[in-house]
Amino acid sequence: MNEALSALGALAQETRLEAFRTLIRAGQSGLPAGDIAQRLGVGPTVMSFHLTELSRAGLIGSRREGRSIIYTASFARIGALLDYLIEDCCLGACGTRATNPKESCCEADAR
Amino acid sequence: MNEALSALGALAQETRLEAFRTLIRAGQSGLPAGDIAQRLGVGPTVMSFHLTELSRAGLIGSRREGRSIIYTASFARIGALLDYLIEDCCLGACGTRATNPKESCCEADAR
DNA sequence: TTCATATTTCTATATTTATAGATATATAGG
DNA sequence: CCTATATATCTATAAATATAGAAATATGAA
Numbered sequence: 001m002n003e004a005l006s007a008l009g010a011l012a013q014e015t016r017l018e019a020f021r022t023l024i025r026a027g028q029s030g031l032p033a034g035d036i037a038q039r040l041g042v043g044p045t046v047m048s049f050h051l052t053e054l055s056r057a058g059l060i061g062s063r064r065e066g067r068s069i070i071y072t073a074s075f076a077r078i079g080a081l082l083d084y085l086i087e088d089c090c091l092g093a094c095g096t097r098a099t100n101p102k103e104s105c106c107e108a109d110a111r
Numbered sequence: 112m113n114e115a116l117s118a119l120g121a122l123a124q125e126t127r128l129e130a131f132r133t134l135i136r137a138g139q140s141g142l143p144a145g146d147i148a149q150r151l152g153v154g155p156t157v158m159s160f161h162l163t164e165l166s167r168a169g170l171i172g173s174r175r176e177g178r179s180i181i182y183t184a185s186f187a188r189i190g191a192l193l194d195y196l197i198e199d200c201c202l203g204a205c206g207t208r209a210t211n212p213k214e215s216c217c218e219a220d221a222r
Numbered sequence: 223t224t225c226a227t228a229t230t231t232c233t234a235t236a237t238t239t240a241t242a243g244a245t246a247t248a249t250a251g252g
Numbered sequence: 253c254c255t256a257t258a259t260a261t262c263t264a265t266a267a268a269t270a271t272a273g274a275a276a277t278a279t280g281a282a
Binding site: 143144145148155156158159160162163177178179180 | 256257258259260261
Binding site for chain 1: 123
């Protein structure tokens with residue numbers, strides 16, 4: 001139901017978070033499943049499982065190229081998650097944080 | 112180890128995400144555990160479990176006030192998560208999205 | 223067609239996480 | 253001190269998620 005929830009769930013796992021970061025850095029050309037698996041040091045079965053999870057959340061896409069399946073990060077999807085978090089979970093008050101940290105509401109905390 | 116990972120895990124659950132959003136909207140004054148439970152329609156045991164999870168991730172804090180325990184959202188912590196996602200998971204390209212969506216990289220996928 | 227490669231799917235198992243009742247702790251008021 | 257309220261902790265169980273080997277599928281090359 002909630003798309004942000006499934007995106008959060010997909011990223012809330014070490015191997016998947018690393019895989020996603022790797023794909024973001026790889027850009028639009030993406031990377032074959034085997035390459036990602038090798039970089040992260042996991043077996044093909046486990047890699048496939050986690051890539052499927054990320055796909056189900058819409059955070060990555062894939063295309064076949066020869067024998068390989070190339071995965072690519074969805075910048076739109078992570079952008080939408082950021083929008084949600086900024087607007088619904090920080091009331092917009094943290095929206096400028098990355099570009100202008102000094103003026104952020106987030107320096108002072110309520111604890 | 113990774114603080115972002117535990118924050119993501121804490122938010123990746125419906126009851127907890129709703130509880131956190133409720134606390135963000137409540138602001139600095141916060142809300143008693145029972146109030147949050149009533150709003151979300153969950154029992155006290157389950158509420159306590161999820162509030163403990165959010166606390167462990169540093170996303171909320173608490174103080175006792177009479178018989179109640181008042182929980183408050185940590186704007187600093189959600190801000191730090193946003194920073195991480197923007198910088199490490201979107202390469203900064205989605206950082207201005209909330210304030211200036213038109214110029215975002217995220218409109219077209221795969222920047 | 224046969225073989226090797228890349229990846230997924232199937233299956234079983236282990237681990238983690240969530241739910242909920244009973245009980246315990248802390249506080250406030252009579 | 254006794255009682256009610258607010259919440260947490262303990263315990264058991266259920267449900268979801270992760271790991272990993274074996275087998276299946278798809279492709280490309282000899």
